[in-house]
Amino acid sequence: MDVARGEVLVISTSVACRSCQARHGVFCGALSAGQLSELGRHSLRRKVDAGCEIIAQGSENSFYSNITRGVVKLCKVMSDGRQQIVGLQFAPDFVGRPFVRESTLSAEAATDAEICVFPRNLLERMILETRELQRSLHAQALNELDAAREWMLTLGRRTAEEKVASLLHLIAAHAETATSTAFDLPLSRAEIADFLGLTIETVSRQLTRLRKEGVIRIENIRHITVPDMDALAKKISG
Amino acid sequence: MDVARGEVLVISTSVACRSCQARHGVFCGALSAGQLSELGRHSLRRKVDAGCEIIAQGSENSFYSNITRGVVKLCKVMSDGRQQIVGLQFAPDFVGRPFVRESTLSAEAATDAEICVFPRNLLERMILETRELQRSLHAQALNELDAAREWMLTLGRRTAEEKVASLLHLIAAHAETATSTAFDLPLSRAEIADFLGLTIETVSRQLTRLRKEGVIRIENIRHITVPDMDALAKKISG
DNA sequence: ACGGAGATTTGATCTGGATCAAATCGCAAT
DNA sequence: ATTGCGATTTGATCCAGATCAAATCTCCGT
Numbered sequence: 028m029d030v031a032r033g034e035v036l037v038i039s040t041s042v043a044c045r046s047c048q049a050r051h052g053v054f055c056g057a058l059s060a061g062q063l064s065e066l067g068r069h070s071l072r073r074k075v076d077a078g079c080e081i082i083a084q085g086s087e088n089s090f091y092s093n094i095t096r097g098v099v100k101l102c103k104v105m106s107d108g109r110q111q112i113v114g115l116q117f118a119p120d121f122v123g124r125p126f127v128r129e130s131t132l133s134a135e136a137a138t139d140a141e142i143c144v145f146p147r148n149l150l151e152r153m154i155l156e157t158r159e160l161q162r163s164l165h166a167q168a169l170n171e172l173d174a175a176r177e178w179m180l181t182l183g184r185r186t187a188e189e190k191v192a193s194l195l196h197l198i199a200a201h202a203e204t205a206t207s208t209a210f211d212l213p214l215s216r217a218e219i220a221d222f223l224g225l226t227i228e229t230v231s232r233q234l235t236r237l238r239k240e241g242v243i244r245i246e247n248i249r250h251i252t253v254p255d256m257d258a259l260a261k262k263i264s265g
Numbered sequence: 266m267d268v269a270r271g272e273v274l275v276i277s278t279s280v281a282c283r284s285c286q287a288r289h290g291v292f293c294g295a296l297s298a299g300q301l302s303e304l305g306r307h308s309l310r311r312k313v314d315a316g317c318e319i320i321a322q323g324s325e326n327s328f329y330s331n332i333t334r335g336v337v338k339l340c341k342v343m344s345d346g347r348q349q350i351v352g353l354q355f356a357p358d359f360v361g362r363p364f365v366r367e368s369t370l371s372a373e374a375a376t377d378a379e380i381c382v383f384p385r386n387l388l389e390r391m392i393l394e395t396r397e398l399q400r401s402l403h404a405q406a407l408n409e410l411d412a413a414r415e416w417m418l419t420l421g422r423r424t425a426e427e428k429v430a431s432l433l434h435l436i437a438a439h440a441e442t443a444t445s446t447a448f449d450l451p452l453s454r455a456e457i458a459d460f461l462g463l464t465i466e467t468v469s470r471q472l473t474r475l476r477k478e479g480v481i482r483i484e485n486i487r488h489i490t491v492p493d494m495d496a497l498a499k500k501i502s503g
Numbered sequence: 504a505c506g507g508a509g510a511t512t513t514g515a516t517c518t519g520g521a522t523c524a525a526a527t528c529g530c531a532a533t
Numbered sequence: 534a535t536t537g538c539g540a541t542t543t544g545a546t547c548c549a550g551a552t553c554a555a556a557t558c559t560c561c562g563t
Contacts, residue, residue, distance in 0.1 A: 103418045106503045111421040113414040124411070126404065131411060158396050165403040166364065168410055173362075173369060175413040176351040180341045182420040183349040183462025187520065216541065224421025229520055231542055248529075248541070265344045425550065454511065467550055469512055486511070486559075 053093065053121045053167060057159040066153070071144045075136045081122065082134040091123030091150050097140025098201075098213035102221070103132045112222040113178075114171060115213070117201045121167055125151060137213045182224050185264070190223040191233040192262035195243065199253060209252040237262070291331065291359045291405060295397040304391070309382045313374045319360065320372040329361030329388050335378025336439075336451035340459070341370045350460040351416075352409060353451070355439045359405055363389060375451045420462050423502070428461040429471040430500035433481065437491060447490040475500070 058066065072095070075081065081092065084104055094116055101114035113132060116122060122134050122142065154161050181193050202210035212219070216227045223230065237243045242259055244252045253259050296304065310333070313319065319330065322342055332354055339352035351370060354360060360372050360380065374380075392399050419431050440448035450457070454465045461468065475481045480497055482490045491497050 101414070103414065105418070105422065109422040109502070111418040113417045124407065126407065127411075132414060155400075158399065161396065161399050161403060162393075165399060165406060168403060168406040169362065169364065172406055172410045172413060173365075175410060175417060176339070176341065176370060179351045179413060179417055179420055180343070180349040182417055184343065184347040226521060227541075228522080228543085232520090235542075264347070464551060465511075466513085466552080470550090473512075 053160065053163040057163045058157060062153060062157065066145060066149065069146055069149050072141065073144055074141050077136055077138050079136045080133055081136060081142065082130050084130060084133040086130055088124055088127060088130050089147050090144050091121065091147060092142040092144040094118045094120050094122060095141045095143055098137040099134050099140060100137045100218065101132050101134055110221050111224065112218065114175065121164060125154060125164065137218065187225055187229050188233050188236065189263055190225065191230060191237065192259055194219060194223060195251065196259055196263060199256065208256060212249050212251060291398065291401040295401045296395060300391060300395065304383060304387065307384055307387050311380055311382055313378050313380060315374055315376050317374045318371055319374060319380065320368050322368060322371040324368055326362055326365060326368050327385050328382050329359065329385060330380040330382040332356045332358050332360060333379045333381055336375040337372050337378060338375045338456065339370050339372055348459050349462065350456060352413065359402060363392060363402065375456065425463055425467050426471050426474065427501055428463060429468060429475065430497055432457060432461060433489065434497055434501060437494065446494060450487050450489060
């Protein structure tokens with residue numbers, strides 16, 4: 028992680044960082060007070076701008092983090108430049124691949140975000156020591172695996188229109204607003220294309236097609252409203 | 266699982282089934298002698314024919330199993346019949362999705378296979394009791410997640426020729442022969458198409474193209490030899 | 504060996520999405 | 534307000550892979 032690209036907000040020194048304790052999914056209820064305190068002494072809360080690379084593909088996994096705000100995209104790039112987003116993570120997901128030296132993907136903030144960073148060694152020690160943390164990370168890994176496999180079906184077998192509708196549905200499900208019929212897209216058209224295995228032109232055309240069909244309204248480039256969520260769901264063949 | 270479709274080989278009664286102890290990846294070294302014995306008393310070694318459905322999509326997860334021989338495909342089917350293979354599993358992989366009631370995918374023997382089946386409740390209890398088993402299943406989940414994400418790149422961004430070469434490479438890597446330059450395909454052309462998000466015609470054409478280029482030899486429909494593994498690898502853009 | 508049915512290959516044509524090209528939009532800096 | 538530039542949309546054309554159609558091949562049962 029290039030510290031110069033993000034702004035360090037807080038370096039906790041003697042106690043666990045309070046805002047993190049409450050919001051960090053995998054640690055919630057998994058660690059003792061003493062462990063939280065130790066983790067807090069070594070954790071770093073960071074604010075990262077959209078586009079900031081948190082983990083580089085091929086780099087060493089020397090730290091892990093939790094997302095406390097914003098959206099993070101997981102991306103794989105081929106040597107000729109083709110790339111594929113292989114996962115989106117939202118607060119309070121855990122970011123990183125325990126027990127493997129080199130990262131096979133990059134993690135990049137898709138929106139402005141806040142993360143809480145822990146050193147690799149400390150976290151791996153705590154995983155081995157603490158059954159509940161192991162269980163919690165295992166559960167997240169299984170959920171991500173389910174999501175990845177669901178997305179494999181989308182990538183392999185759905186049409187462009189179904190792909191775009193699937194993505195809108197996914198984002199709506201994670202939107203923080205209570206209504207979730209209106210939400211901001213955390214991704215640019217190019218990123219959407221990289222997630223769906225399409226080109227930006229096709230993404231754009233399918234969005235305008237959904238707009239013309241009345242399934243969505245494009246309030247502005249990054250903001251969508253869905254008058255009838257069922258109509259959107261019907262665009263995705265089960 | 267429809268018992269009528271498979272043949273029960275052994276019902277272990279008073280000791281853990283010996284052939285399983287040695288070969289079951291996730292249990293190897295993870296369970297105590299007493300636990301292995303208990304597991305053995307409740308496990309069932311089964312021989313399943315190619316095509317036998319081990320877990321049905323949408324069914325209740327009422328048991329788990331380990332593969333002791335053969336290849337199992339994980340498959341998702343859409344209501345209109347389109348389908349996508351989302352994973353291949355080889356001995357000694359663990360099959361099943363702990364902690365979730367309903368299966369979101371089906372597991373089917375791709376080749377004749379042998380599996381060892383355990384009841385859900387027993388296994389989930391042992392996972393909670395036994396840190397080492399939890400760790401071992403966590404590790405498998407993370408490996409499967411890596412594989413799924415690698416495959417997402419293939420599905421979203423590689424060409425048909427690259428996809429077919431990727432699959433051959435994957436299968437060669439899991440082939441049991443020491444040389445691994447000659448191997449049997451565990452999948453039919455239709456299954457390959459479902460794995461790669463292609464049609465059978467395209468798969469067939471790409472295979473004959475690789476044959477004409479001298480990258481592979483098709484000894485017979487299910488048996489391939491690769492004279493030069495590097496030549497095959499070069500067909501897959503990194 | 505013979506028939507037959509499914510699996511695979513091969514051929515001809517079509518098409519969804521890619522590519523190439525050109526507006527237009529959005530917005531930050533002046 | 535004006536300029537400039539990257540992001541997005543829209544249009545025209547192309548092509549990889551799908552679809553439709555027809556041989557072959559495999560292998561099983563008789």
